[in-house]
Amino acid sequence: MAETKCWTWSLERGGTPALTKQPNLAQELQQESDELHSALISFLDAYAAAIFYLKVTRFGEGLLRAEGSIAAEQRVRDIEKVLVEFSSRHVLRFDNRMIVTAPFRSATPHDDAYEFGHARPKAKTEAVGAAIAPPPVSVNRFPVIRTDDVPERSKSFTFEVDLSMQRDAGTRGDEMTFADLPADWSSLDVDVEAFSSNLSFGPGEERKQIRIMRAGGSVSAKFEATVRADVPDEATNIEIVAMFSHGGRFSGVARRTLALKAPAKPEPQAPAASDAVPPSGAVAIVPGASAPELTIKIIGAGGEGKYLWSLEAPRGRGLGPASWSGISDMGRSTGDFALGLLKECPRLKPGQHANVLQGIGEDIWGATPKSFRDLYFQLRKKLGPGFPIQLVTDEPHVPWEMMHPDSDAGIDDADHLFMSHPISRWFISSEGRMPASFKPGSIASFVPDYTDGSGLPAAIDEGSWLVSNLSAVSMEATYGAFTKFWGAGAPSDPVAVLHFAGHGQAEDATNAKLKLLDGWVFSSEVNSKVKLGQRFGTFMVINACEVGASEYRLGLISGWAARLADQGFGGILAPLWAVQDEHASSVVRDYLRDFVGGQPVGQAMLKARVAHRDKSSTPYAYVCHGDVMASIAKPATS
Template structure:
């Protein structure tokens, strides 16, 4: 940047990289667009990290600056102060700015192995949150946020899943990392047994889940290779794995669901490790086992395809209600005993409407549809998502699960297709969002949609991004270039949700994709794909989308009811529960929607 060159609105460039070079030229342009809201800004580089200091008008601008500079830094220390926060009362243009004095810092997940892993032998390892990245552990930077000034330590609970490991007791998979303000920490130490039938030469995936104050906070993955022969006392050198884009996010003062269900698929297809948690812990309950391994006897995608393949063609009425119950009972029978026992106890304590959070790395099985069978003994048994507020989130993106959304704008994209394939109910849905909720209607072109996702805009944050139109699930239509969401002038694939998409990072926007099969996910090279997973990986705080072809008119009614309830302050789980129940007898469409996000989140 040109030293001493003053520009408009009081910004000044000092020593730094040449502004003609990318990506700095684009970054400087992005900063200048925020110039009216920046009092001062200082950027200091240190290797692959940087520190931001200065003062701005709002928390929104502070977050935007952090998102802009994350394009060129592995980690950003954002020390910018908010000196003139903006606040207004409108439902659509609201935004809340916090003035509470807090601190933040970044840490990196690490899993350190103590020796090599051999069948039927004891195995030790430690889990920590370290000041520097661990090349052998896959996991993004941990952002410890909203820490009170003068904090002395932060407790982070840890749970370990690996299908090559045996723990003597289910509680042995649990540990605690204590993060200290001087940069040090106290790691969680684990002792276990490598299973006798672990295959020598194979590599197994260890998944580590982090939790703060009972709320999912993030995850990391470490690969473990099984070896044979006596332990030579040396540690195996691991192959470096690039960090993921999202890390662990630690926040304070959040509400917890009554039941958290973690379902982790390991190295063997269809083998799932379940772990359960409640705000009260385990003491008040009779259920003794809180974790269990189950097998679907098939790959999760094949299991789900066999169940749901008939759903788009179900005739409304008796048939769709009866078939959906049969599907739900089949899923119920696939759950472990520990879940069914604890669920029965919670039903007895709290009734049928307590909130449930699912955290899973399997994108296929819709556990929300499960329906207790006759043997369960519930006189008023129903589908879980017809009786409980319920939502799911991706284990790989737990650090991005937001506990609230800022009140702000609703932006809608509804294509009016020129080839006679327009959806009248979708067009009316868009018009009603504009007339009743003040939504901004944008032109539904490929450039218009992707441009909106990829640029910073001044003004209030985007609370809800809405699309209603045609879509193809992942891998369908690839040969014809018709994969993803259909705009007026072409198709947009979920593969286009990449590092250039910044809207979610800045605003944590909730996304409504009211399109056939937009919520379907897939595994590609071990990465969970599809629109929900792709959006979650780029910071979007929640996603609502169907997982099979839906009826246009019913779909529009569901989404309009959902937005109305969200605007009134209901949680994500409550809004979708009410919408499903209202239209459940119309068709199978209400059963198709899955809600991704924090079940307790609401507009702030």
């Protein structure tokens, strides 16, 4: 289809600017062309000597194209900035075909297929006698939720979600960093999904896209919903949650509280909406990072045991239900639900464990929303087993990874999710970052050789194996050495893995603790003084065993994992219950061998679980936290 020109602004070296408009041009387009003419004229006197030619054309298809040959790269950037800001104000796609004549010449002209809002290819540059590629850049933005409406029961309600250069006082959300962008980037698309337990959206209307512009502007995502009629009379506000993703990867959360207009008359009562909406997490977004095939976001939806599930599947478009979201309601707290399922797991006898654990997995499957079960069925048909899954949740107790499709699911060769897929989880509410990769570095191993009769021979062998086979460094396993190593005395060289194998206990998440040679270190001691994760994004392995442990207790993993993530640790592997046998060491050895060797977090854990699943319940106990696709670039060395 031929492009329809509306107007053209042009300038050639030694000439004067010319603005050519098509006959009978609409008043709006007349004003648009005059606006750009004024913007360009205002600074061209200083740039005239650098411009060989410049042509800016407005097409009727919502496209603004810039072509030209300019003698200085900074001049190109300055002109581009003006044009990007103009495009943002008028909601136009911007196609940049300007080239730098000297000293650089762009080797990647943008073709007609370039679409506004999609990542532009990295520019290749050529110099006279040398080629220098400009370094990648990082861009920071703050999430914003805004509206001019006052929400009122049963009424239409509109609001916008945006990513701005300025922090918004009414929005709770940490700054997002878009890393490793091409130096010549022009715009970036970020997906956003809105949720509120007090709003109803039309089919698919809760998912939109934000366009971030190089010059600092953006095209916000606009939402229209209806305030639910059954919002309780006593409710005085509503919460809106915005969940961001880029390239299929979860990117962060923001929220805003809005005052609700008081009802004119009594309304029917309904369960009160909860304030348990997740706080925001700081995120680092890396364009081009590998995305999982399925991302499951689970957040509090109001009421004890009630959670919203939101699903993302890049290759699942058109599959499953019309809405990729749903509610799971366990009818009680998730802690009670998990405790009822897992209480006996530490006592399961080898050889008898598999049937019991499948029953537990099917109970967990039954607690998931139908929308998830339908989409998972369709994805299995299309992709088969083995595709990676990322969980992002503020629910710490239920091992969703353990779910097992039941006989009604219609899935051939059904198995526990964590026995048939690479799978890992992360925290919506974490203040830490979920890195897309891990730095290579040393392995520091703390394995206490207890002298009080509570020694763990398998743990000692595990530590020795790490030293012999993975060049781990055996550390003094005292309270002082351990807390100094991750705190004030953190090394200057990267530490890829921090490993602990020894006794662990937990009465609850606030009292989880690990036993060293001369005392216990508590999970509550993981605070801002812990520098190791902040410095290197270290992966921590906690192989917590307990002689004589007779039942599952909440908190052994949740007490550690969330706190470590808050302080920058990029991944955590730990058991749900205190494991007691040599199989624990076998699982950790196999995992670290493959992870340190360069395999992604999820794939390394899948192989370790499957290899030892028939021996005992121990492989079922481990939960992996981190980006399921993240890996170490090369083997870690001491």
